[in-house]
Amino acid sequence: MKSDAKQTMQLARDVTKSSSLPWFFGLIALLLLVLGIALANGSYPISLQTLLAWVVGQADATSAQILWEVRAPRVILALLVGSSLGLTGPLLQAGFRTSLADSYLLGLAGFAALGAVLLQQIGMAGFGTPVLASMGAGFAVWLLTQLSNERSSERRALIGVALAAMSLSGLSLLLALSQSPTSSNVLGWVVGGFYGAGTNQLWQMLPFAAIGTAIALMLGRIANLLQLGDDVAENLGLNARASRNLVLMLAALLTGVAVGTSGLMGFVGLLSVSVARGIFGTDYKKLLPASALIGGIAVSLSDVIGRTLIAPNEIPAGAFTTVLGGIYLMILSRRAS
Amino acid sequence: MKKPFLLSAALLAGIALAAPIQIRDGLGRSVTVNAPANRIVALSLTATEILVDIGANPIGRPSSATHPATALRIPDVGSAYRPDTEKILGLRPDLLIGSVGTTAASARQLGALPIPLIVTPDSSLKDVYDTYTLFGKLTNREAYAKARLEFLQSRVKRVIAKVPSNVVKPxxxxxxxxxxxxxxxxxxxxxxxxxxxxxxxxxxxxxxxxxxxxxxxxxxxxxxxxxxxxxxxxxxxxxxxxxxxxxxxxxxxxxxxxxxxxxxxxxxxxxxxxxxxxxxxxxxxxxxxxxxxxxxxxxxx
Incomplete structure (x- = not known):
């Protein structure tokens, strides 16, 4: 039994090993391109020369100030939020074994926002929104695992969608109860965006994003083993229950980091893992970094478009990801049927 | 004999002119500003109109600030509720001024910028009058601001006099x-x-x-x-x-x-x-x- 499984895995590894490296280089190049576009574009005109001059420290004071204080933090923030959300795709797929692998669709993101808003109101604001949001997302994970068992992934997906709907109506309730002429506070959570992003926010979320990403990228082997089913995985020496919990906890943490920073952004996880699967197959050691890259690209691109299309007004990045992701989901479902 | 005296008087006057002003604004924030502020970006209609009225035109205004007509020539920095931070910094301001009703929602993000931000109270006519005085101090135009304020107050008084006094209020x-x-x-x-x-x-x-x-x-x-x-x-x-x-x-x-x-x-x-x-x-x-x-x-x- 043991050697059969091992042989299968070795075979799978050989089959998928062949052509991934150039794809990775391609993704990294694309990411760098998008980051360059994001830095070079904004409502204050900064030419390519100025941008290059800034890199070597020779740009004029105003452009340098805008790049340091406004644009660069925002671009990095979009990248980190995107990569965090991208990682939740494969993590949730491995942990829950569902095709609806998205923190928005399964209710983690909605509960993250709800958790952050509620916990802030009872005086826990000092922990910082990424932490509060992670607690909310963790609660959603706990609910999901309690309300469904590992056998039926369909049922889990449905419960997740119900949780997502509940959390959104919970947010609407808070909006109605707050009865304030400027309730944009809660509204700002529901459509995620990076308005006014700056270095403060960056420092607040960076440690969590960095740690979460680092650990997630090391879980490739564990995620692969989880896919084989608990029995086989246990036989190969894995503590399936603990591993699954770790994977899901990370998904909650990364969701919290992202939602706590910029509000709800739909479908990034699902988009990332679907595209990654199309290119790299089923090996999580490749899916995890690929999804992070793709998610980073998607959100960075959405933010750049959103803040330059109708400048000086902004379309929040969340609007784009939700529409894009929704369209992709529809295409996906047509192919599946 | 006279020269050192004049010199020190000029020095003192210079220090007084460049003196930092400490303000508690309408959101309770403590702000230190170096007066006179010459490059002010107005982030509310109130700030725009009062600054223009006292002859201290701001260098930026929200897109909805279309009064008086002269304000239209001032570059716009986006929506009053979500002003564009890049545009603001691009104008190289030395002071940002908004008002509570308009700017409270974005005060956190704007306050993180390296330019001092004042959010003036705007919940009464008296707040408007106080803002005139404050702006006069901030732009070193105290005399002219006072004159415009008194003009406004006299016009208000004249209009209010038209309210009949011995009838039942609707x-x-x-x-x-x-x-x-x-x-x-x-x-x-x-x-x-x-x-x-x-x-x-x-x-x-x-x-x-x-x-x-x-x-x-x-x-x-x-x-x-x-x-x-x-x-x-x-x-x-x-x-x-x-x-x-x-x-x-x-x-x-x-x-x-x-x-x-x-x-x-x-x-x-x-x-x-x-x-x-x-x-x-x-x-x-x-x-x-x-x-x-x-x-x-x-x-x-």
Whole structure:
């Protein structure tokens, strides 16, 4: 039994090993391109020369100030939020074994926002929104695992969608109860965006994003083993229950980091893992970094478009990801049927 | 003998001119500003209009700040509620000024910029007067600001004198729509203050605020409105970014069958006004505001 499984895995590894490296280089190049576009574009005109001059420290004071204080933090923030959300795709797929692998669709993101808003109101604001949001997302994970068992992934997906709907109506309730002429506070959570992003926010979320990403990228082997089913995985020496919990906890943490920073952004996880699967197959050691890259690209691109299309007004990045992701989901479902 | 004296006097005057001013603004923030501030970006209609009025034109304004006509020549930095931080920094300002009603929502993000930000209180006519004085100090135009302030105050006084003193005040309901709900205002707000001064008996008076962080904004139910049975109803319609007409604050109320039995509806005394300047632009156009409101309350003048 043991050697059969091992042989299968070795075979799978050989089959998928062949052509991934150039794809990775391609993704990294694309990411760098998008980051360059994001830095070079904004409502204050900064030419390519100025941008290059800034890199070597020779740009004029105003452009340098805008790049340091406004644009660069925002671009990095979009990248980190995107990569965090991208990682939740494969993590949730491995942990829950569902095709609806998205923190928005399964209710983690909605509960993250709800958790952050509620916990802030009872005086826990000092922990910082990424932490509060992670607690909310963790609660959603706990609910999901309690309300469904590992056998039926369909049922889990449905419960997740119900949780997502509940959390959104919970947010609407808070909006109605707050009865304030400027309730944009809660509204700002529901459509995620990076308005006014700056270095403060960056420092607040960076440690969590960095740690979460680092650990997630090391879980490739564990995620692969989880896919084989608990029995086989246990036989190969894995503590399936603990591993699954770790994977899901990370998904909650990364969701919290992202939602706590910029509000709800739909479908990034699902988009990332679907595209990654199309290119790299089923090996999580490749899916995890690929999804992070793709998610980073998607959100960075959405933010750049959103803040330059109708400048000086902004379309929040969340609007784009939700529409894009929704369209992709529809295409996906047509192919599946 | 005279030279060192003159020199030290000039030095002292120089220090006084460049002295930092410490202010507690309308959001309770403690701000230190180096006066005179020569490159101010105005982030509210109030700041724009008052700065222009005292002859200290700002170098940036929100896109909705279209009064007076001279303000249109000033570069726009985006929506007043979400000004564009890149554009603001691109103008190289040395001071940002907004007002509580407009800037409170984005104060956190704007406060993180390396330029001092002052958010002036704007919940009464007196706040407007105090802002004149403050701006005069900030731009080293105290004498001229004082003159403009006194001019404004005298015009306000003259308009208010038209309110008849020995008649029963009409019961007035003022509604404004915000975030999908309709709010009324007590005299703890600028528009509530002006309603009082224009001789209205505000039916919202005494109602506790819906959100303690925004005093003066109250929610009145249809039952309360029917019980109060106002003589005059005024709806302030928001100005939308796209120019498309915003919903009337009476939209939902009009659906009710109780609507047509209200005094104001029966006597054709329901008026829709733009929220600019009545609600969103506390400032020198207070005179215009009063001149519009008083005849609505006392038509036989």
């Amino acid at each position: 019961k007035v309901l003022a509604l404004l729509a915000a975030g999908g709900q309709s709010f009324s205002t007590t005299d703890e707000t600028y528009i509530g203050d002006l309603l009082e001064k224009a001789g209205a008996n505000n039916v919202a008076k005494g109602t506790p605020s819906a959100d303690p962080r925004q005093p003066g904004f109250v929610v009145l139910s249809l039952e309360q409105i029917v019980a109060a049975n106002p003589d005059v109803m005024i709806g302030f319609r928001a100005v939308t970014a796209t120019g498309a007409p915003a919903p009337s604050p009476f939209e939902r109320l009009e659906q009710s069958s109780a609507w047509k039995n209200l005094n104001a509806v029966k006597n054709n005394r329901v008026h829709i006004l733009s929220s600019d300047p009545f609600v969103t632009a506390p400032g020198p156009r207070a005179v215009e505001t009063l001149e519009t409101l008083i005849p609505l309350f006392y038509p036989k003048q």
